Amino acid sequence: MQTTVFVGTSVDGFIARPDGRFDFLRSDGGEAENHGGFEDFFATVDALLMGRNTYEVVLAMGGWFYRDKPVFVLSHHGLKPAPAEARVEPIHGTVSEALDQLQARGFKHVYVDGGNVIHQALREHRVNRIVRTQVPVLIGEGISLFGPLGFDQKLELVSTKVLPGGAVQSEYRVVSGAAAPASA
Template sequence: MAGHAGSAVKVSVFVGTSLDGFIARVDGALDFLPPGGGEPHGYEEFMATVDALVIGRKTYETVLAFDAWPYGAKPVCVLSTHLLAPAPAGAAIERMSGPPVEIVSRLAGRGIRHVYVDGGITIQGFLRAGLVQRLVITRVPVLIGSGIPLFGAVPHDIALRHVATRTYASGLVQSEYEVVTQPDPGR
């Protein structure tokens, strides 16, 4: 959004969760998600608008185990203070570390305008920093009981404006929100 956080970078989340709010099992497994992402639910269209991705190391390692690298040649910043496993052929991987506002500032300096943030800890950190403008959450009709939650503790309420909810034949329910109030960046 114009003027937000001193940059014109839009930060979005596009994520699948179990109905009980988990983005992965405790061990990081995603086996409860529909194979291949299930029926088309806007992911390809969303990805076409994305300039770069920011993901955590654990998400990166999970994605490395997929049959194919899902992000093509799009730049992917992996947040880690440790060395990363080798990137697959054709993948544009860069290791970064630092607070979310610094990451976004660095990407803005490169002309990046739309960032897709993924991974539980990464999403939570960017939300707490007040950097996320859009959330697209696709709920899969399954309860898994425990796992890595999509959301964590926040310093105060983060108000959202409902944009749309779509349902799909397979039972996927996708809701899109805009973030209305941002946390105080000084916290």
């Protein structure tokens, strides 16, 4: 099963402000519409796996971006009600356990989203591809895209392009078996 992280960040590497908002991603138009290729990417996935915090931030934005795609929310707590048009299901366990469940259900390409879920998926060696759009803004503090892994994860650059508005998008393939202990 293919797993992809498709995420926007500030130049200083934050995916969200300390309170979880990611309003800065739209500030220059680089992530707006399909400039960043989100619609094209989204057409290739058949399910999403995200954390409860990300789910709640998306709900608070007042619109459902994911249309009728199944969204699995990794949570050990109850979920706030989803919009009527949404297909949302809670899923439990580790990220690896959740991805194994999705693969067993026949999903072929899963979009992994949310800071904690991305961190766990990377630590558990469950990410195949990373597409990172860096918008030209510094926010100074927030939620980092990457947390401690405990090892070095090799990446292979697939492509880099400049988007309208000055955002830079890079796609990486995660090199399997290339993880090495982090140097002290």
